[in-house]
Amino acid sequence: MRSARREHDEDMANPDPVHAVQWPLSVHLETIDAMVNFEIHNHPVYTGVEVQSFDDEAHGTGVLVLMCRADNGKVDVYQQPGLTIDRSGYGIAAGLGDWFTVDISPAVLEVSDSGVHVDIKFDDKIGRAIEIQVDDRNGKRRCTAEFLAPVGAEIEHPTELMLVWMRRFDLVRQTGIDPVVRIDGESIRIGRLPGRWMHRRHLIKVASDLWIVSVNPDESKGTLDAHGPGEANAQLHLSPPPPAPGMLKPGEVLTGKWSVSIGDHADVVSGTWKCAGTPVVALTFAVTRGWQPRQLPLFMRVVTTVLPMFRRWPTTYMWEARADVRDGYKVEATWRRTVHKKNLYTKVTS
Structure with missing residues (x-):
């Protein structure tokens, strides 16, 4: 029997298109x-x-x-x-x-x-x-x-x-x-x-x-750990990572969690992912937890409490990617708003 290490090395040397296609997560x-x-x-x-x-x-x-x-x-x-x-x-x-x-x-x-x-x-x-x-x-x-x-x-x-x-x-x-x-x-x-x-x-x-x-932007470059000048950094965390499009078995449904950390602030926003379907495999990211402010001055705490849109707006976002196994696992992905309506902010501040 071949070892798992040998199988992995051979897969890397001769990548299978099914395994090579990845979701545009970044x-x-x-x-x-x-x-x-x-x-x-x-x-x-x-x-x-x-x-x-x-x-x-x-x-x-x-x-x-x-x-x-x-x-x-x-x-x-x-x-x-x-x-x-x-x-x-x-x-x-x-x-x-x-x-x-x-x-x-x-x-x-x-x-x-x-x-x-x-x-x-x-x-x-x-x-x-x-x-x-x-x-x-x-x-x-x-x-x-x-x-x-x-x-x-x-x-x-x-x-x-x-x-x-x-x-x-x-x-x-x-x-x-x-x-x-x-x-x-x-x-x-x-x-x-x-x-x-x-x-x-x-x-x-x-x-x-x-x-x-920017989480999962169009034209994604595929890095989960971004760095800028000085100490600027952000990470996309996946627990566990979703399977590649070609790795999902017929009828299989897998779920997990994801979150974004910025600097030393963990879980600035977070949510769940779900992967299901064949021959069109769909991966969805739902934002289930918005920003939770910490250590704000009093008047900022009041504003973000009276106007909860400051905390909740990320939960109106949904990301969905689809890969058609009949078309070479071609992946298409898009963000959309699940709710988009005028909030109290304009009324209160006008």
């Missing part, structure tokens, strides 16, 4: 140096703005601005020359709109322990001047927290499960300098949280050192 990691984000209310053209800054070898140094359009929910992106950005990660909201390289001057986005300083000005695609000025530096140290951004809650047609982990998150503080947002010379009304007299925060979200984790 985790991908990108980083963003800093971010400022806010909603706009009652404007005919835009519903939200986000400014991102980069300063690393992979992306270069500079800023880009995301403008969410009111007419169709798509996001237009304006970037400074010289940045190298993977556009596939910007299919948020109703999807990616137009992408422009423009002169942004001034282009200031500084987030430090002492405060936030933003000074942005550029013209959009039809010549409207976009101006953003924020400054909450008051000589006091900011109190930040790690926070999972609910970006995925508004994505209508997901190509991945996007987990935006903000390692230093805060809201802009009320100081003697009020934020200024102007579009085409007109001052714009931004969202706000109830009880501002108590928490003394503007609803302008700010974060530094962001890790963007």
